[in-house]
Amino acid sequence: MSMLLRSAPLRAAKALPRAQQQVRAAHFENVVDHTLPTNVTNKPWLAIKLITFSVVGFGTPFYAARWQIQKSSGGA
Secondary structure, three states: OHHHHHHHHHHHHHHOOOOOOOOOOOOOOOOOOOOOOOOOOOHHHHHHHHHHHHHHHHHHHHHHHHHHHHHHOOOO
16 A cells, blocks of 8 residues: 555656746847836937826726726716
8 A cells, every 4th residue: 555655656656747947038228218118318208108008008097996896886
C-alpha cells in the first residue's frame, strides 16, 4: 500500500509540463524625451491624450453607476 502512495505523486510531478523560459527581446534606449512609449516631443498632443485617458478611465464607473440607477428608476 505504501508503494502505491509513494509512486502516485512522482508520476503526477512528471506529467506536468515544464514552464518554458520566455525570450525577452525588448530593448529601450534611455535618452532624454524618449522614456515613455509615445512621442513626448509634441507636448500639447501628449497632454490631450493623457487628459482623455484619465477622464475616460476615471469617469467610466461613475457613468455606468448613473446609467444603472436611471435604468432601475424607469428613466425618471
